[in-house]
Amino acid sequence: xxxxxxxxxxxxxxxxxxxxxxxxxxxxxxxxxxxxxxxxxxxxxxxxxxxxxxxxxxxxxxxxxxxxxxxxxxxxxxxxxxxxxxxxxxxxxxxxxxxxxxxxxxxxxxxxxxxxxxxxxxxxxxxxxxxxxxxxxxxxxxxxxxxxxxxxxxxxxxxxxxxxxxxxxxxxxxxxxxxxxxxxxxxxxxxxxxxxxxxxxxxxxxxxxxxxxxxxxxxxxxxxxxxxxxxxxxxxxxxxxxxxxxxxxxxxxxxxxxxxxxxxxxxxxxxxxxxxxxxxxxxxxxxxxxxxxxxxxxxxxxxxxxxxxxxxxxxxxxxxxxxxxxxxxxxxxxxxxxxxxxxxxxxx
Numbered sequence: 001x002x003x004x005x006x007x008x009x010x011x012x013x014x015x016x017x018x019x020x021x022x023x024x025x026x027x028x029x030x031x032x033x034x035x036x037x038x039x040x041x042x043x044x045x046x047x048x049x050x051x052x053x054x055x056x057x058x059x060x061x062x063x064x065x066x067x068x069x070x071x072x073x074x075x076x077x078x079x080x081x082x083x084x085x086x087x088x089x090x091x092x093x094x095x096x097x098x099x100x101x102x103x104x105x106x107x108x109x110x111x112x113x114x115x116x117x118x119x120x121x122x123x124x125x126x127x128x129x130x131x132x133x134x135x136x137x138x139x140x141x142x143x144x145x146x147x148x149x150x151x152x153x154x155x156x157x158x159x160x161x162x163x164x165x166x167x168x169x170x171x172x173x174x175x176x177x178x179x180x181x182x183x184x185x186x187x188x189x190x191x192x193x194x195x196x197x198x199x200x201x202x203x204x205x206x207x208x209x210x211x212x213x214x215x216x217x218x219x220x221x222x223x224x225x226x227x228x229x230x231x232x233x234x235x236x237x238x239x240x241x242x243x244x245x246x247x248x249x250x251x252x253x254x255x256x257x258x259x260x261x262x263x264x265x266x267x268x269x270x271x272x273x274x275x276x277x278x279x280x281x282x283x284x285x286x287x288x289x290x291x292x293x294x295x296x297x298x299x300x301x302x303x304x305x306x307x308x309x310x311x312x313x314x315x316x317x318x319x320x321x322x323x324x325x326x327x328x329x330x331x332x333x334x335x336x337x338x339x340x341x342x343x344x345x346x347x348x
Contacts, residue, residue: 007030007031010027014148015152017149018055020145020148022055022063022065024037024039024055024122025037028142031141035125036059037055037125038057039053039055041054043079049081050081053066090118093111093113094111095111096108096110096138097109097110098129105125108123108124108126108138110122110123110139115153161229163237165247169302170302173302176259201260202263202296202297203259203296203297204261205258205294205297205305206255206324207293208255208256209254209290209291209317210232212321213252216228224285227285233246233254235276238276245257255309256294257297258294267324270294271324277289292323293313293315293324294312294326296327312326312336
């Protein structure tokens with residue numbers, strides 16, 4: 001009982017998803033005698049499901065963490081396709097699925113929901129099928145994990161739009177810059193690999209602002225203003241890859257972290273989003289536009305990169321709105337001056 005309470009305390013003291021996965025693996029390994037425990041992210045592409053490893057703990061206690069893509073640009077993130085039985089269990093949000101592997105070992109899969117979708121699976125390996133008491137213990141531990149995972153996710157999300165909130169930005173930014181700009185996306189089996197040009201791939205930060213948003217609130221009321229925010233947030237999520245990080249910073253301002261793409265592809269992505277907003281018919285409100293300022297992510301502190309993107313956004317606002325502007329190009333063209341240590345900016 002003391003060991004069980006210890007592991008429950010370890011799970012519930014976690015404040016981020018990664019340590020939570022490790023605490024879960026440790027609890028299941030020590031309390032149930034599993035040969036291995038793994039948490040795997042569920043990736044859906046069309047009607048197919050794939051798995052990407054997050055944490056794997058082996059019977060000798062070794063832990064392998066794969067939260068981020070490999071830094072080697074020649075390596076893809078390894079994913080595995082779900083077989084038909086597991087895919088069906090994920091679709092049904094089944095409590096568990098038992099299978100037998102090629103070595104005759106029992107594999108126990110437990111899908112975990114985040115909100116209304118299955119976000120990951122817990123996989124346990126045993127030499128023989130578990131008895132009823134052990135399976136009940138496993139389900140209880142995984143349910144505690146799922147409940148706490150939902151609490152962490154709730155604390156990281158903006159209540160209105162469901163995007164990441166400002167509080168999570170520094171951690172996500174640090175994780176991206178620590179990895180560098182060479183990560184490749186998961187290569188899904190049976191899907192054509194995306195080709196990249198020889199142009200250097202970098203990480204990018206964009207600040208997005210809804211044009212004349214105060215006028216929308218004043219004219220139509222905050223209910224319609226909130227609906228505009230929700231729809232713009234949904235368009236942001238639809239315009240960028242699933243592993244990009246999109247934040248609501250407050251009010252009508254959003255921030256996007258775009259990873260490992262060329263300048264050309266970054267520009268195309270931001271322009272595609274801008275055009276999608278411009279062409280959308282917002283209920284009651286009608287036409288809405290956005291301005292975007294973005295900058296390449298260097299070794300500077302997050303506040304400096306944010307400042308660069310914000311300067312580009314300010315330039316876009318002052319020169320007609322409904323456009324995207326790149327800080328680096330504005331500085332090269334002497335339309336903006338590099339920000340001084342005092343924080344002043346000169347606009348030519």
